[in-house]
Amino acid sequence: MANIHEIARRAGVSVSTVSRVLNQHPYVSAEKRAAVQRAIDELDYTPNRNAVDLIRGRTRSIGVIIPYNNNPAFDRMLSGVLNKSVEEDYTVTVLPTRYDPEKELEYLTMLKTKLLDGIIITSRANDWSSIVPFAGYGHIVACEYTELEDIGCAYIDRYAATLEVFSFLKSMGHADVAFTTARGETSISTRLTMQAYRDVFGEVRPCRCLDGCTTLKDGMDAARHFLEGKVRPTAVYANGDDVAAGIHQFVLSAGLRIPDDIAIIGQENQPIGQVLQLTTVDHQLFRAGEEALRLVTRGSRDKVQIPYRIIYRSSSG
Amino acid sequence: MANIHEIARRAGVSVSTVSRVLNQHPYVSAEKRAAVQRAIDELDYTPNRNAVDLIRGRTRSIGVIIPYNNNPAFDRMLSGVLNKSVEEDYTVTVLPTRYDPEKELEYLTMLKTKLLDGIIITSRANDWSSIVPFAGYGHIVACEYTELEDIGCAYIDRYAATLEVFSFLKSMGHADVAFTTARGETSISTRLTMQAYRDVFGEVRPCRCLDGCTTLKDGMDAARHFLEGKVRPTAVYANGDDVAAGIHQFVLSAGLRIPDDIAIIGQENQPIGQVLQLTTVDHQLFRAGEEALRLVTRGSRDKVQIPYRIIYRSSSG
DNA sequence: ATGAAAGCGCTAACAT
DNA sequence: ATGTTAGCGCTTTCAT
Numbered sequence: 001m002a003n004i005h006e007i008a009r010r011a012g013v014s015v016s017t018v019s020r021v022l023n024q025h026p027y028v029s030a031e032k033r034a035a036v037q038r039a040i041d042e043l044d045y046t047p048n049r050n051a052v053d054l055i056r057g058r059t060r061s062i063g064v065i066i067p068y069n070n071n072p073a074f075d076r077m078l079s080g081v082l083n084k085s086v087e088e089d090y091t092v093t094v095l096p097t098r099y100d101p102e103k104e105l106e107y108l109t110m111l112k113t114k115l116l117d118g119i120i121i122t123s124r125a126n127d128w129s130s131i132v133p134f135a136g137y138g139h140i141v142a143c144e145y146t147e148l149e150d151i152g153c154a155y156i157d158r159y160a161a162t163l164e165v166f167s168f169l170k171s172m173g174h175a176d177v178a179f180t181t182a183r184g185e186t187s188i189s190t191r192l193t194m195q196a197y198r199d200v201f202g203e204v205r206p207c208r209c210l211d212g213c214t215t216l217k218d219g220m221d222a223a224r225h226f227l228e229g230k231v232r233p234t235a236v237y238a239n240g241d242d243v244a245a246g247i248h249q250f251v252l253s254a255g256l257r258i259p260d261d262i263a264i265i266g267q268e269n270q271p272i273g274q275v276l277q278l279t280t281v282d283h284q285l286f287r288a289g290e291e292a293l294r295l296v297t298r299g300s301r302d303k304v305q306i307p308y309r310i311i312y313r314s315s316s317g
Numbered sequence: 318m319a320n321i322h323e324i325a326r327r328a329g330v331s332v333s334t335v336s337r338v339l340n341q342h343p344y345v346s347a348e349k350r351a352a353v354q355r356a357i358d359e360l361d362y363t364p365n366r367n368a369v370d371l372i373r374g375r376t377r378s379i380g381v382i383i384p385y386n387n388n389p390a391f392d393r394m395l396s397g398v399l400n401k402s403v404e405e406d407y408t409v410t411v412l413p414t415r416y417d418p419e420k421e422l423e424y425l426t427m428l429k430t431k432l433l434d435g436i437i438i439t440s441r442a443n444d445w446s447s448i449v450p451f452a453g454y455g456h457i458v459a460c461e462y463t464e465l466e467d468i469g470c471a472y473i474d475r476y477a478a479t480l481e482v483f484s485f486l487k488s489m490g491h492a493d494v495a496f497t498t499a500r501g502e503t504s505i506s507t508r509l510t511m512q513a514y515r516d517v518f519g520e521v522r523p524c525r526c527l528d529g530c531t532t533l534k535d536g537m538d539a540a541r542h543f544l545e546g547k548v549r550p551t552a553v554y555a556n557g558d559d560v561a562a563g564i565h566q567f568v569l570s571a572g573l574r575i576p577d578d579i580a581i582i583g584q585e586n587q588p589i590g591q592v593l594q595l596t597t598v599d600h601q602l603f604r605a606g607e608e609a610l611r612l613v614t615r616g617s618r619d620k621v622q623i624p625y626r627i628i629y630r631s632s633s634g
Numbered sequence: 635a636t637g638a639a640a641g642c643g644c645t646a647a648c649a650t
Numbered sequence: 651a652t653g654t655t656a657g658c659g660c661t662t663t664c665a666t
Contacts, residue, residue, distance in 0.1 A: 070393070320658090
């Protein structure tokens with residue numbers, strides 16, 4: 001590929017003039033501008049972005065740290081990020097960690113190496129203490145609430161949503177409620193869910209709580225688990241609509257009725273939940289993703305809460 | 318951030334020596350290497366990747382052109398790409414086009430600007446004639462079959478799969494079959510589907526074919542469309558499991574039985590199809606994505622076919 | 635084994 | 651208005 005010098009030579013001007021027309025600066029005569037443009041067209045020239053980014057120190061590119069791809073929740077957020085990135089004219093790089101802390105730090109280092117202007121953390125594997133230092137090299141926005149000064153966030157109020165769900169179930173007469181979670185008490189989601197449970201129903205008994213659930217099949221296994229005791233719960237709050245759908249299937253196949261024998265509430269408002277008429281908590285993760293991108297491109301450290309909505313359907317009575 | 322000169326000064330060596338230890342070259346004495354390492358650690362130094370990429374002319378980064386995010390099919394491919402990218406140590410940038418040809422060309426230009434080593438095209442908005450020239454600047458791999466020399470591909474045999482589906486339906490006694498598609502005859506998928514239909518059933522009547530379907534709701538509308546005539550089809554081949562699920566719902570709500578009154582076959586083997594016991598064509602798009610990444614990182618122009626599998630469930634009788 | 639120096643392709647301050 | 655020039659931070663000959 002030709003470079004800026006070749007264009008300059010061919011147009012009979014200096015490289016600065018070429019640079020000026022490239023960056024639409026004023027103070028370039030119409031003739032020279034035309035000559036430069038001609039040379040550019042003739043040689044089909046495009047500036048080398050590595051050189052531009054090197055000298056500018058910015059890339060208009062941001063990264064999205066995501067534990068798993070092909071997970072409804074994270075995909076929604078990523079989708080929101082991508083959607084907004086187009087209108088903000090930023091490029092987005094996906095950084096899948098599988099919750100490997102080393103990998104995550106490696107990705108964060110891309111701020112230091114100047115490859116990324118900012119990073120959105122949808123879910124993290126490291127403690128904040130090892131993440132915060134990277135905020136010195138680029139903007140970091142999280143999809144969870146944090147009081148840290150250096151970190152912006154577009155977060156959902158999972159505690160409030162969960163509290164509302166459990167309170168609703170209680171008001172409907174449910175006293176024995178079970179729930180599923182995805183990844184143990186290392187995750188804030190799980191901790192907040194358990195806290196809300198305690199605040200409404202008291203102690204969390206092992207037989208009413210199952211971790212490690214993400215897929216439809218996990219939901220079926222969870223339902224089997226919840227139903228195997230002599231006393232069975234009368235409602236289940238699943239950590240996703242896929243899981244809820246699995247529970248739904250197993251419950252029906254066990255000859256029980258929904259919601260009469262067991263009420264089910266899911267999360268994320270997925271199509272599968274619509275089909276099965278599942279009540280669901282829509283955390284509006286798409287909007288969270290959009291907001292996260294908006295924040296990170298502005299270098300904002302604002303704390304923005306994304307409101308949730310509960311969509312009541314027949315599965316919860 | 319410190320740069321290589323500072324490290325050199327601090328370690329009392331030249332920049333070339335620093336560069337050598339950075340790139341694990343031989344011929345560096347143990348003492349100097351240690352001194353350099355100490356300086357690197359003390360200053361918490363990380364090389365600027367823009368500078369490295371500029372001089373090397375490579376980035377170990379590839380782009381994935383994708384029309385829509387949050388579409389089961391494209392998400393599967395993207396997921397496969399990402400999965401493989403981790404083990405191949407490449408970074409992937411998502412390039413959403415919404416089938417805007419201009420946007421797509423803009424993305425392809427990232428090969429010229431040296432930002433990307435290669436690009437995977439999951440689905441395109443431009444003619445090959447305007448895409449091929451970019452192959453001169455970086456590797457291009459498509460997720461559709463093409464004979465073009467310059468383009469590698471990891472493709473699915475949609476015609477064969479569709480032919481098998483229609484032949485199966487015919488063998489089951491279905492003579493009046495409908496189908497849905499996503500985006501008109503500009504898309505190869507649609508063209509291949511129509512071709513297979515003609516080859517098995519003859520003429521494609523407008524009342525047996527509905528375009529613009531991607532979501533569950535589209536499926537419900539499609540079913541309404543197919544059922545409104547006096548004679549209704551006895552089977553529908555949907556272009557995705559979400560669409561098939563919508564059809565499923567509408568058919569049931571219309572008081573008809575599946576598969577007795579109407580057989581349904583979907584595509585992509587999504588969880589929703591598993592729940593509804595939908596027969597489905599699994600095109601193994603995840604594998605296609607993995608293979609595409611493998612090809613593009615190797616600069617290969619091989620043509621690799623990804624086999625499909627039909628998963629028979631009760632919705633097709 | 636090590637260093638000096640010439641770039642990679644571009645931007646921008648400075649001079650004219 | 652336009653050109654000269656000094657970098658941005660790194661790799662890689664080419665000497666020694």
